[in-house]
Amino acid sequence: MRVLLVGAGGVGAAAVGIAARRDFYERFVVADRDLARAQAAVSGHEPKGFVAAELDASSAPAVTALCREHGITHVLNAVDPRFVMPIFDGAHAAGADYLDMAMSLSRPHAEQPYSLTGVKLGDEQFAAAGRWLDEGRLALVGMGVEPGLSDVFARYAADHLFSRIDEIGIRDGGNLVVAGYDFAPSFSVWTTIEECLNPPVIWEADRGWFTTEPLSEPEVFDFPGGIGEVECVHVEHEEVLLIPRWVPARRVTFKYGLGKEFIDVLKTLRKLGLDRTAPVKVGGVSVSPRDVVAACLPDPAALGHRMTGSTCAGTLVTGADRDGDPLTVYLYHVVDNEWSMREYGSQAVVWQTAVNPVIALELLAAGVWQGAGVLGPEAFDAVPFLDKLVEYGSPWQLREQ
């Protein structure tokens, strides 16, 4: 396996640190728009086949050329979702398989954005599924932690715990605190704004996909791992688009434990138009307001040493067990920031995101996971994946409610 990792930001750098302890690849090219950042990420790992490269991820031909230069077999996309399509297309043109951790972006319905879907997350990628399938190539989409591990949990629940699933509801929350800042998100604020202010999507078996109001239906969820109660709201997320394609359920939702302060911040950004990505003219220049918001906040990947607490990703499943009795189970994965910083020098949220595509690559390299077309993580057997998670030193858990 010859990997091209696109993006040496927080998640990309963490993936390098994790992959560097494994042996499933011959070559691991780390590309970034900023060559120095790629070089810093591979530094010390050159003997294991790591190489840094410069790449404009917005250019599919540039992705293709870099794949060809290094004989790449698998492209792992670790940049923000604006760049999904050029990397996806660039990998395809080079004959490489493809993995990402977020899918192509949605566009709201023009007239009824808060009740009907427009262009959905991943639609552009699924539109190309036939081409990938015909050529026997694999695009494994949404293979981070959420989407990713959360989808694996859904598949595990369907295969091993339930005879009937009423609802699969992803619940994500944490109690991470960054010392020394009034406000410091623990994940890319660009992506957080994107997913939190877009119309959240819900799937129901008798209705299909539909949308609702951003930040709606607040619910307090009690997270394990010492995290406790956090206010969760509906958020647009890939699991809702992926799970119903492979896992039978009556309803699929995603609720994000933003907490009250973050919810208020997002509402204010929207009110002021600062969530917008379209450029505005400011003096003599044009800038995207959302990029300015991100530029004003500290880089979450660089805050690990100031952070305390844990992050939890998990899948809440309700339905009937193998005997037909009512069952509610929360399958989850907790990462403590102190552990991830000590073990890998990565903060908890980016480490938790990065470990999953590395495991997926290892399963693909070994032929344990095989497939063609555009597939989600729930299209594969969950057990070998979950076993690897334990083997990587970061076990998953299960709580019966």
Place this chain on the structure above:
Amino acid sequence: MRVLLVGAGGVGAAAVGIAARRDFYERFVVADRDLARAQAAVSGHEPKGFVAAELDASSAPAVTALCREHGITHVLNAVDPRFVMPIFDGAHAAGADYLDMAMSLSRPHAEQPYSLTGVKLGDEQFAAAGRWLDEGRLALVGMGVEPGLSDVFARYAADHLFSRIDEIGIRDGGNLVVAGYDFAPSFSVWTTIEECLNPPVIWEADRGWFTTEPLSEPEVFDFPGGIGEVECVHVEHEEVLLIPRWVPARRVTFKYGLGKEFIDVLKTLRKLGLDRTAPVKVGGVSVSPRDVVAACLPDPAALGHRMTGSTCAGTLVTGADRDGDPLTVYLYHVVDNEWSMREYGSQAVVWQTAVNPVIALELLAAGVWQGAGVLGPEAFDAVPFLDKLVEYGSPWQLREQ
């Protein structure tokens, strides 16, 4: 009198509309960085001596040159307070008198910003007072509505209503609503952020000037003119720096009726660092986050036709009356947006700001107000000013509490 008005924004354009109905000047040059905006402001008023010009207000030599070109006797500064010093210095170098509606900017105390003053509002201007006085020239600073009319009210109270003043507290509030926007400030958001997030300054006779926490000591004040109760908080404002220099009082404060929603927005902007003026790098360009916030919001001067409600500026004075009995009086001025739009085509807040320097220019032209040095509005007799306000069709009022 030959006037140079610097700035054809909301307040500048309103000042043109008001001055165009008066006859105290021979020439009225309206200068703006954007010549088209200046031309639009003077359009139709050319026969009365109005002339448009292009000017970079950040350049004192450019101000001086434009003054000389037109034989200017009085410069009226109607741009945001970042440009006070170049216009003030440029007018001085040209031998012209000077008026503004906001004073040179403050800088917080380096170590104890929320208890001690650093560089105060107007300090840079008062440092030049000797030069202006020696040359017999006048810089009349803070001559809008607040500061401006509010200072005139303080002087009137001291001269005609009180034998002893315990506190002079400016109270500003309104009930303006802009239809069709989630959030649309009725005044320059750049200036509002500046004055609301700087440490508010307070003056006490036995302590001098000191500062406190931004947005502190919330108080509900019942405004007249149908406005009603609005939450007011301490805000940095020029009156607190001006009034104690000429009017004897034990304490001087300023509280702004921001309302809860605006206070929350300001707190969030501060938390995210979006109130900052120093440029941040965003992609390949550098921008000031506060300028981006302003660029994302609609231009308040252009919203008059969508606005309803009134704005109230006033001065609350407590102490003892001429007989030594306790007295509390609120002297105030209300402008109804419907009236100002119908009469002048200007929204209420900019009209209320603009009328005051026009009156001051008329009093100076007639020699009713005379003075030299750097002086505030309270250095002059209040009665002729307040009489002019009535004559201009916008009477002031008085409420005994």
